[in-house]
Amino acid sequence: MIYSSKYVIDANNIVKIYQNGSEELKVLDNVSIKVSKGDFMAILGPSGSGKSTLMNILGCLDLPTSGQYYLDGLDVLKASENELAEVRNKKIGFIFQKFNLLPRLTAMQNVMLPLLYRGVDEEEAGELAKEKLTILGLGARLHHRPNELSGGQQQRVAIARAIVGSPQLLLADEPTGNLDSKSSREVMEIFKELNQQGNTILIITHDAEVAGQVKKIVHIRDGKVYENN
Amino acid sequence: MQLTQLLKLVLINITQNKVRTFLTTLGVIVGTATIFLVVAIGKGGEARVNEQYSKLNVGTIIVMGSHRGRIVDPLTKKDAELFLKSENIAQAFPILRGSGNITFNNYSTTGNFIAIQPEFQRSNNLTAQQGRSLDKEDEQKRNKAAVVGAELANTLTDGYPSEIVGQTISINNRRLTVVGIYNRVGDSGSGMSYDDAVFVPYSVGEKFLLGTRANPVINVQATSMDTVQAAISDITNILDETHRAGGADQFRILDAGSRLAAAQESARTMSLLLLAVAVVVLIVSGIGIMNVMFVTVKERTREIGTLKAIGAKKREILGQFLIEAVIISLTGGIIGVAAGFLALPVLSCFELTALPSLSGVLLGLIFSVVTGVFFGFYPAWKAADLSPLEALRYE
Numbered sequence: 082m083i084y085s086s087k088y089v090i091d092a093n094n095i096v097k098i099y100q101n102g103s104e105e106l107k108v109l110d111n112v113s114i115k116v117s118k119g120d121f122m123a124i125l126g127p128s129g130s131g132k133s134t135l136m137n138i139l140g141c142l143d144l145p146t147s148g149q150y151y152l153d154g155l156d157v158l159k160a161s162e163n164e165l166a167e168v169r170n171k172k173i174g175f176i177f178q179k180f181n182l183l184p185r186l187t188a189m190q191n192v193m194l195p196l197l198y199r200g201v202d203e204e205e206a207g208e209l210a211k212e213k214l215t216i217l218g219l220g221a222r223l224h225h226r227p228n229e230l231s232g233g234q235q236q237r238v239a240i241a242r243a244i245v246g247s248p249q250l251l252l253a254d255e256p257t258g259n260l261d262s263k264s265s266r267e268v269m270e271i272f273k274e275l276n277q278q279g280n281t282i283l284i285i286t287h288d289a290e291v292a293g294q295v296k297k298i299v300h301i302r303d304g305k306v307y308e309n310n
Numbered sequence: 311m312q313l314t315q316l317l318k319l320v321l322i323n324i325t326q327n328k329v330r331t332f333l334t335t336l337g338v339i340v341g342t343a344t345i346f347l348v349v350a351i352g353k354g355g356e357a358r359v360n361e362q363y364s365k366l367n368v369g370t371i372i373v374m375g376s377h378r379g380r381i382v383d384p385l386t387k388k389d390a391e392l393f394l395k396s397e398n399i400a401q402a403f404p405i406l407r408g409s410g411n412i413t414f415n416n417y418s419t420t421g422n423f424i425a426i427q428p429e430f431q432r433s434n435n436l437t438a439q440q441g442r443s444l445d446k447e448d449e450q451k452r453n454k455a456a457v458v459g460a461e462l463a464n465t466l467t468d469g470y471p472s473e474i475v476g477q478t479i480s481i482n483n484r485r486l487t488v489v490g491i492y493n494r495v496g497d498s499g500s501g502m503s504y505d506d507a508v509f510v511p512y513s514v515g516e517k518f519l520l521g522t523r524a525n526p527v528i529n530v531q532a533t534s535m536d537t538v539q540a541a542i543s544d545i546t547n548i549l550d551e552t553h554r555a556g557g558a559d560q561f562r563i564l565d566a567g568s569r570l571a572a573a574q575e576s577a578r579t580m581s582l583l584l585l586a587v588a589v590v591v592l593i594v595s596g597i598g599i600m601n602v603m604f605v606t607v608k609e610r611t612r613e614i615g616t617l618k619a620i621g622a623k624k625r626e627i628l629g630q631f632l633i634e635a636v637i638i639s640l641t642g643g644i645i646g647v648a649a650g651f652l653a654l655p656v657l658s659c660f661e662l663t664a665l666p667s668l669s670g671v672l673l674g675l676i677f678s679v680v681t682g683v684f685f686g687f688y689p690a691w692k693a694a695d696l697s698p699l700e701a702l703r704y705e
């Protein structure tokens with residue numbers, strides 16, 4: 082099942098079909114995408130083109146109708162439900178447009194959570210969470226709940242949660258979509274820095290400014306991928 | 311995830327969501343308290359019946375006229391003697407019953423008097439707690455002696471029963487001397503409380519108190535519990551022969567065993583009825599719990615999606631929600647049982663005998679956990695089956 086690959090993401094001929102009653106909607110049409118270690122890549126495309134659908138499949142939140150997908154050498158489509166949960170926990174850090182923090186947990190507890198699911202003990206998880214939050218400028222907000230934080234701060238908590246377990250891959254679906262321009266810039270700076278430290282990052286965006294800051298761009302239109310750099 | 315971490319997560323969710331927790335718990339509290347009280351009332355009812363009939367001799371058969379005062383052909387002392395010929399009958403006593411004003415000193419009350427032959431006392435467990443009981447001499451000499459039931463003695467003396475022994479009472483203005491007080495015997499099985507009556511010798515009742523109105527009831531003892539039915543058919547045959555005018559149909563033949571069985575049966579029916587009410591209450595409160603759960607299920611399903619996205623396994627999610635449901639429902643159950651205990655004194659205001667019992671407590675707790683877990687866990691169980699994306703997108 083594991084084969085060594087220079088790609089973190091090695092997806093081929095991914096097809097995703099949604100069934101709307103009797104009508105078939107082919108949202109992804111034979112998409113192939115490869116992401117190497119250390120890449121900083123953006124997926125660009127009009128609304129409804131299938132960006133999120135692709136990202137969710139790459140993030141193991143959803144399964145394609147057909148195709149092949151190796152994530153860090155693991156054949157994702159043959160993995161069991163529990164193995165997928167472990168992949169999501171250890172290999173992927175997913176950042177959502179709407180942050181998706183747990184409202185009743187503090188910033189620190191939110192960040193600790195992926196480590197706790199991994200079996201790391203509370204003390205160590207707390208230390209790591211504190212460290213990441215402090216690096217992201219939230220050292221003074223450790224015990225705030227999400228509704229006590231600004232949008233930019235919430236997204237930074239979400240980024241801390243995504244990176245706290247040192248995953249091989251960071252996926253971000255319009256991470257700046259709900260932020261004002263100042264916060265957006267801050268968040269993009271964080272991503273750039275993370276990439277410089279060696280993190281592999283794949284980001285979806287509408288924003289040309291955001292797209293201008295990445296190393297590689299993939300265009301998607303009507304479920305088909307067009308690559309250029 | 312370690313269990314202690316899972317527990318912490320659950321406790322955060324419970325304490326951070328007070329309104330939802332309270333509403334859910336409320337349903338469980340009401341349901342559990344109801345179950346507990348219903349079982350207590352049921353047990354209380356059964357206990358009361360058993361106590362009421364505890365001194366009852368199940369071999370007792372009562373033969374009486376079916377229409378009071380309008381019998382063409384009443385029972386007589388002779389009938390009792392004839393009954394004794396049956397091999398299934400050990401004893402048969404005619405007794406006379408009447409009612410009227412019973413006066414002691416200046417206190418007067420309406421009550422029953424019963425005229426008996428002395429043997430009647432032994433077979434009905436009537437023993438004297440003070441003074442003496444009635445004897446053969448009283449019967450033969452028509453002594454104007456009376457023995458008072460324990461309750462009536464209390465009533466007449468305003469709580470100092472011993473004052474009455476040796477004194478004179480009057481029944482419908484006829485004076486008799488009280489020679490003793492009986493021990494308490496409870497329900498006699500003949501529909502008349504012996505504790506509230508005054509007893510006189512049969513001959514005195516016949517000639518002195520009732521005269522021509524004398525219309526006896528015959529108290530029969532079967533040789534054993536098993537011969538009661540045979541004794542009843544013997545009695546019927548004898549009555550058909552000796553009272554040709556109306557036959558046995560003009561008399562009622564009651565046996566104490568059937569009365570006890572009927573009373574126990576009705577107590578049990580009552581319990582079942584109450585239990586049915588309790589089950590309905592539980593279902594209603596369960597639906598209440600489920601409503602609260604479903605209102606938050608959208609929010610929580612998305613949360614489950616997030617948890618899955620960061621790597622929670624299905625069993626960890628199920629574990630979290632199961633622990634949450636158990637904690638909430640068990641807490642509610644314990645509070646419910648406590649509330650039930652607090653409500654017990656209120657029930658006694660309505661003259662309901664309620665008997666708290668371990669089985670009631672356990673049944674209440676089991677029901678609380680079952681309903682709590684069923685209704686609280688079900689939405690999570692459904693949500694945990696969704697893919698992370700479906701859960702995140704849940705509408």
Ligand SMILES: Nc1ncnc2c1ncn2[C@@H]1O[C@H](COP(=O)(O)OP(=O)(O)OP(=O)(O)O)[C@@H](O)[C@H]1O
Pocket residue numbers: 099100101106108126127128129130131132133134135
């Ligand atoms: N669960 C679903 N059932 C049916 N159709 C779906 C479903 N999810 C997505 N689609 C369809 O798939 C297409 C692609 O959706 P997707 O969310 O991937 O677009 P997107 O490129 O992310 O758009 P946006 O930039 O607006 O976020 C859309 O036409 C959408 O209607």
Ligand SMILES: [Mg+2]
Pocket residue numbers: 132133134254
């Ligand atoms: Mg999208």
